[in-house]
Amino acid sequence: MLFLFERIKNNEEDLASLFKLKSEPNDIYWSGYTSHPNILDFENWYQEQLVRSDRKIWLVKSSENPFEVMGYLYLTFVKEPDKIIGLVSHGVEKKLAGRGLGTAIVNFVVNIFINGFIPANEIHSWVTQENIASARTFTKNGFIKSGLSKEEFYKSMNKSVKLENYFFERNSQH
Numbered sequence: 001m002l003f004l005f006e007r008i009k010n011n012e013e014d015l016a017s018l019f020k021l022k023s024e025p026n027d028i029y030w031s032g033y034t035s036h037p038n039i040l041d042f043e044n045w046y047q048e049q050l051v052r053s054d055r056k057i058w059l060v061k062s063s064e065n066p067f068e069v070m071g072y073l074y075l076t077f078v079k080e081p082d083k084i085i086g087l088v089s090h091g092v093e094k095k096l097a098g099r100g101l102g103t104a105i106v107n108f109v110v111n112i113f114i115n116g117f118i119p120a121n122e123i124h125s126w127v128t129q130e131n132i133a134s135a136r137t138f139t140k141n142g143f144i145k146s147g148l149s150k151e152e153f154y155k156s157m158n159k160s161v162k163l164e165n166y167f168f169e170r171n172s173q174h
């Protein structure tokens, strides 16, 4: 199957699609929350995302049925003194998990990065240590563990979890 990647637009359909994906139990759990977002807060948040210059959000659709939204990709730019880092996060509809879509989303971001379409020096991701599926989508696309980690309290797990940093450099020999 071919996938279409489309940047989110200011319309009800895209807002509803992203809200649905962010309300998937799996997504809520691995984002550290215990319930889905409040729709009014989410609408405000969505409007803010549309005008942010430091974040791009794509919806992933099926080429066979562009009304079927299967996943999302966020890319957030963080300026460091000597470089710009693009932070990647992604999610897929639960019923489609385990079929290669997460890997295809990371493959998309790697391809646009190595072809110069992302204004960043490196792309990174912070992945919860227990999130094996997410880590695999990155390592299968040439990301490597940097050894950096941070602790965050995840309400969903009621504990402090370890987030591990994975990165991909444009000029490295992956």
Ligand SMILES: CC(C)(COP(=O)(O)OP(=O)(O)OC[C@H]1O[C@@H](n2cnc3c(N)ncnc32)[C@H](O)[C@@H]1OP(=O)(O)O)[C@@H](O)C(=O)NCCC(=O)NCCS
Binding pocket: 026, 027, 030, 031, 088, 089, 090, 091, 092, 093, 096, 097, 098, 099, 100, 101, 102, 103, 104, 125, 126, 127, 131, 132, 133, 134, 136, 137
């Ligand atoms: C993480 C996520 C995007 C992965 O998407 P996906 O489409 O299921 O991933 P893929 O089908 O490409 O599978 C990736 C790898 O993980 C493995 N995998 C999938 N589910 C797994 C699980 N529950 N336990 C262990 N491995 C798993 C797959 O077997 C595959 O590895 P393989 O190719 O060596 O067999 C998806 O699970 C998701 O939306 N999770 C909720 C949100 C989230 O965690 N986002 C990541 C934030 S950084």
